[in-house]
Amino acid sequence: MSYTASVVGASGFAGGELLRLLADHPEFSLVxxxxxxxxxxxxxxxxxxxxDLDLRFSTPDDLESxxxxxxxxxxxxxxAEIDRFWDSADTVVDLSADFRLPSEALYDEYYDGHSRPELLESAVYGLVELTREELPGADLVATGGCNATATILGLLPLVDAGLxxxxxxxxxxxxxxxxxxxxxxxxxxxxxxxxxxxRPYAPTGHRHEAEIAAFLGLDVAFSVHAVDMIRGASATWHVFPDEPVSKRDLWGWYRERYEDEPFVDIVAGGGGVYRYPEPKTVAGTNRAEVGFALDPSNGRVVVISAIDNVMKGAAGQAVHAANVALGIEETAGLNFRGLHPVGAP
Ligand SMILES: NC(=O)c1ccc[n+]([C@@H]2O[C@H](COP(=O)([O-])OP(=O)(O)OC[C@H]3O[C@@H](n4cnc5c(N)ncnc54)[C@H](OP(=O)(O)O)[C@@H]3O)[C@@H](O)[C@H]2O)c1
Structure with a gap:
């Protein structure tokens, strides 16, 4: 064990997943x-x-080093607590929205302002597929929102390709x-x-719009539905490119972007029941599925992505980012698969 770790907010859903991951992580000792x-x-x-864990909740008023x-x-x-967090730890990985956005103006627009805007510039966004080069040595990591993570991972190859x-x-x-x-x-x-x-709980004006625009560099038309599952986020993009594209182009761009990514699988047609990304198949894992389909009648590209919101969208992403920030093997503690068959996650 090389590093000690604590989880503040450990009784919540994301905190519970952090405990599960850290308890079995080969390089972390959960204290x-x-x-x-x-x-x-x-x-x-x-x-x-x-x-089976021999660990009791303690008060966040007394943080261990x-x-x-x-x-x-x-x-x-x-x-509000960042100074106290830093007094107890060299590296803080925050799963909330507090340090995700790059400017105070965005917090004024989408949240209720920010009390420590001077820290926003140095905080590193924790989606490793996007910020792998910036994470090593970071002392403040802000992991992405779950809806934003699903959305960004889906479209990233098309943005990189300039489409x-x-x-x-x-x-x-x-x-x-x-x-x-x-x-x-x-x-x-x-x-x-x-x-x-x-339930279309945010047809317009969802806060993650700001995060997507900041990290994809695009304005997006973004809507979110609450559906009847416990875990999972599934994003469907509709893109109308200026130039016609082929299925071969799409495969090329997605392979180029993701073939070396340990936690992203391309699922785009083919045979079987699960021909496109599906939250159920990634439930409980740090994996993301991304895929696409082409509508030849009008040139529309449909992009689909699926993650587990509390894993790739929260705790898994946080451990992945911490691994990279500390120089640990990137996949350590995260290299396990989902279940099949499985009930509704
Ligand atoms: N759930 C998701 O899918 C998801 C995805 C991405 C990001 N996130 C973000 O991750 C964070 C946690 O989400 P969650 O879904 O796990 O929430 P949650 O289930 O409501 O858990 C919140 C945790 O924070 C603790 N807490 C609340 N107020 C606190 C305070 N003032 N000081 C210290 N601890 C406090 C709570 O326990 P006590 O009240 O007992 O202290 C609890 O352990 C949120 O910022 C959320 O936006 C969540």
């Missing part, structure tokens, strides 16, 4: 898991899949599971209200 409401309870009390602190807390906590630039406004629709709302949930996420829905 602290915090929860204000469950202090002194075993972590298995909140996360029954972790009953560690190498890496993972913060899986609601928006606003990390920006999509600022002149088009691609349309993307994301379907997301209820765990996105966190363990606290709320009325909209309660079982009777959520079960069976296809």
């Amino acid at each position: 602290q898991a915090t929860s204000r409401s469950k202090t002194n309870r075993t972590v298995g009390h909140a996360h029954p899949n972790l009953r 560690v190498d890496v602190l993972f913060a899986a807390t609601p928006h606003g906590v990390s920006m 999509v630039d600022g002149t088009q406004q691609p349309v993307v629709d994301v379907k997301v599971g209820s765990s996105e709302g966190g363990a606290g949930g709320g009325e909209a996420s309660s079982h009777p209200e959520r079960s069976g829905v296809v």
